[in-house]
Amino acid sequence: MNSRNTSYSLRLFEEFKASFLKDLRSYFRYPAWIIGEFVSTPLWFFFFALGVTLFAPVASTSNAPGFGSGMASFFFGFVFIILFSTSVWGVGQSVRNEQTSGTLEQFFLAPANRATLILGRWARIFLTDSIIIGYTTLLLYLFGGTAVTVLNPPLFLVSLALYEISLIGFGLFMAGLTMRIKAFNSMGNVIFFGYMILTGALFPITVLPTPVRYFSMVIPFTYLNDAMRHAALGTPTILPLILEYAAAVVSSLFMMVFGFVSFNRIEQDARVKGSIASS
Amino acid sequence: MGNAVGGANAASYFATRTGTTNIVIYEILGSAVWMTSWVVIEDVGAGIRDEQIKGTLEQNFLAPVNRFTLLVGLSLTDIVITSALFLVVVGISVAIVIPSSFLTIVPAFLTLLLGLIPLFGIGFLFAGFVVRFKEPYIFIQIVNLLFATLTGTYYPVTFLPYWVQFLSGVLPQTYVIDDMRRIVIANQTLVNLYGSIFILLTLALAYPLIGYAVFRKIEKRAAVTGEFSKY
Numbered sequence: 001m002n003s004r005n006t007s008y009s010l011r012l013f014e015e016f017k018a019s020f021l022k023d024l025r026s027y028f029r030y031p032a033w034i035i036g037e038f039v040s041t042p043l044w045f046f047f048f049a050l051g052v053t054l055f056a057p058v059a060s061t062s063n064a065p066g067f068g069s070g071m072a073s074f075f076f077g078f079v080f081i082i083l084f085s086t087s088v089w090g091v092g093q094s095v096r097n098e099q100t101s102g103t104l105e106q107f108f109l110a111p112a113n114r115a116t117l118i119l120g121r122w123a124r125i126f127l128t129d130s131i132i133i134g135y136t137t138l139l140l141y142l143f144g145g146t147a148v149t150v151l152n153p154p155l156f157l158v159s160l161a162l163y164e165i166s167l168i169g170f171g172l173f174m175a176g177l178t179m180r181i182k183a184f185n186s187m188g189n190v191i192f193f194g195y196m197i198l199t200g201a202l203f204p205i206t207v208l209p210t211p212v213r214y215f216s217m218v219i220p221f222t223y224l225n226d227a228m229r230h231a232a233l234g235t236p237t238i239l240p241l242i243l244e245y246a247a248a249v250v251s252s253l254f255m256m257v258f259g260f261v262s263f264n265r266i267e268q269d270a271r272v273k274g275s276i277a278s279s
Numbered sequence: 280m281g282n283a284v285g286g287a288n289a290a291s292y293f294a295t296r297t298g299t300t301n302i303v304i305y306e307i308l309g310s311a312v313w314m315t316s317w318v319v320i321e322d323v324g325a326g327i328r329d330e331q332i333k334g335t336l337e338q339n340f341l342a343p344v345n346r347f348t349l350l351v352g353l354s355l356t357d358i359v360i361t362s363a364l365f366l367v368v369v370g371i372s373v374a375i376v377i378p379s380s381f382l383t384i385v386p387a388f389l390t391l392l393l394g395l396i397p398l399f400g401i402g403f404l405f406a407g408f409v410v411r412f413k414e415p416y417i418f419i420q421i422v423n424l425l426f427a428t429l430t431g432t433y434y435p436v437t438f439l440p441y442w443v444q445f446l447s448g449v450l451p452q453t454y455v456i457d458d459m460r461r462i463v464i465a466n467q468t469l470v471n472l473y474g475s476i477f478i479l480l481t482l483a484l485a486y487p488l489i490g491y492a493v494f495r496k497i498e499k500r501a502a503v504t505g506e507f508s509k510y
Contacts, residue, residue, distance in 0.1 A: 036418075039421050050438055052280055052284050055280070056285055
């Protein structure tokens with residue numbers, strides 16, 4: 001029994017590795033896009049960060065661009081957004097990309113677990129995202145003169161792991177949706193902007209009008225963003241600390257299970273209807 | 280966002296740095312110039328790419344038409360529509376927020392039109408780039424983002440380090456955005472702004488000449504190497 005479990009785990013790992021390497025190879029095939037991603041992502045950050053700095057307290061910035069606590073919070077918001085877009089446009093769109101390039105059937109016919117195939121793509125994007133975030137942090141230090149520090153690294157890593165688990169779940173859900181809804185970009189944009197405004201990614205939800213805040217409170221990502229920001233900057237949490245982390249754990253487990261179940265159900269449904277390959 | 284960073288005094292911090300409490304108009308003018316310049320650069324540059332993909336670039340280049348008018352013509356419809364949109368959006372915003380300054384839209388729009396001329400020159404450079412390297416969109420995105428960062432779209436360029444401000448000084452949008460803010464928000468006239476208008480006129484002469492010369496050089500080389508038909 002044990003050896004069967006081990007060989008199953010090994011097979012899953014091999015599938016994951018193969019999918020990761022496949023995605024990495026495809027990624028390196030388009031150097032112009034790599035340059036674009038690596039140049040434009042930090043540019044977007046600096047562009048908006050400088051705009052936001054106009055509203056920062058004058059004393060803390062000497063009437064010049066500065067990156068005080070408000071900016072550190074904004075920087076983490078930028079990190080959350082990059083990671084979230086991984087889930088929406090990376091994992092979610094992977095199915096759509098295979099669909100439009102006509103390779104989705106081959107992909108699904110391979111004797112491999114669907115989820116590990118999609119996880120391989122997530123891993124590649126997480127790797128490149130981490131590199132981009134890392135060197136943006138370095139640029140921030142070089143140009144803004146501020147070192148971004150994390151107040152409680154172990155707690156931050158736990159929060160990040162919970163956030164990533166929910167992102168994988170959400171990504172799987174989005175990947176499933178692309179088999180049903182073809183206008184993926186419009187849907188992705190709505191979800192992305194909803195995330196930015198409602199979940200406290202860029203600013204605390206306390207600045208939202210009260211009725212809108214109720215919406216925020218039922219979105220799992222609100223607690224995950226809040227938990228990460230608390231671990232990094234020591235900001236007050238929405239709920240009492242223990243309750244907040246309990247909410248974050250429950251949210252991420254829920255998202256993961258929800259993602260797997262919905263992806264499998266939509267795929268089964270698409271197989272019956274023959275809509276997997278229709279683009 | 281401003282409230283999250285600056286709290287209840289966010290607007291006064293903004294005023295200290297920009298000299299105005301009119302956040303909406305300040306940001307709308309910057310955004311509108313940025314979006315208009317994005318359209319000009321993308322359309323002139325990528326117009327050739329569209330012809331290339333459709334397989335009609337050679338026919339266009341074989342027609343007895345001046346390349347200059349062809350490049351401008353390829354993008355003119357979009358630019359006229361975007362400029363009209365600019366006029367409507369900025370006009371309505373100013374009419375609502377500072378109705379007393381509504382008429383300043385006219386000189387502000389004239390400044391924008393003057394600023395579009397050097398942008399055509401940058402578009403010509405991109406057109407040459409497309410003939411040579413084919414894939415323009417990602418580079419157009421990077422350049423437009425750079426322009427947004429360097430030209431003071433959402434903040435005064437004095438916020439940038441000195442060496443970056445030098446780069447801002449050679450970009451036409453820097454002057455257009457600053458002049459428009461001075462005209463609409465601070466009620467200055469084109470005559471008051473003669474210094475930057477003179478710089479814009481100089482750029483309006485220099486950029487198209489340089490851009491067109493570079494484009495012609497790349498085009499001549501492409502005619503020898505057969506680059507036109509490749510995409």
